Amino acid sequence: MHHLACVLHPRERGLTPYRVVYRRAESPPVPSMRDDGCWYTHPERDETAIVWAQDEASIAEVLTYHYPHTWSHLRVLTT
Numbered sequence: 076m077h078h079l080a081c082v083l084h085p086r087e088r089g090l091t092p093y094r095v096v097y098r099r100a101e102s103p104p105v106p107s108m109r110d111d112g113c114w115y116t117h118p119e120r121d122e123t124a125i126v127w128a129q130d131e132a133s134i135a136e137v138l139t140y141h142y143p144h145t146w147s148h149l150r151v152l153t154t
Contacts, residue, residue: 078125081140085127092125093134098148121148 082088102117128134131151138146 076123079137079141080127081137090127090129092127094152095126095134096121096123096150097138097146100145
């Protein structure tokens with residue numbers, strides 16, 4: 076699981092960690108890093124992360140900061 080925030084030290088800034096699930100869209104075709112001429116895409120997938128935000132309403136801003144136009148279906152998990 077990874078942590079997402081818009082600042083370097085979120086705890087020191089008083090941000091709250093929220094455990095969330097969201098969907099990442101399929102990526103556009105990406106060339107292989109090897110010299111074999113292949114192209115691939117990352118498939119659509121659900122991801123779980125800790126998002127550090129001011130409040131629950133600002134979680135979407137953090138996701139948009141990291142993944143502009145490629146996430147949807149946000150769900151905040153409760154403890």
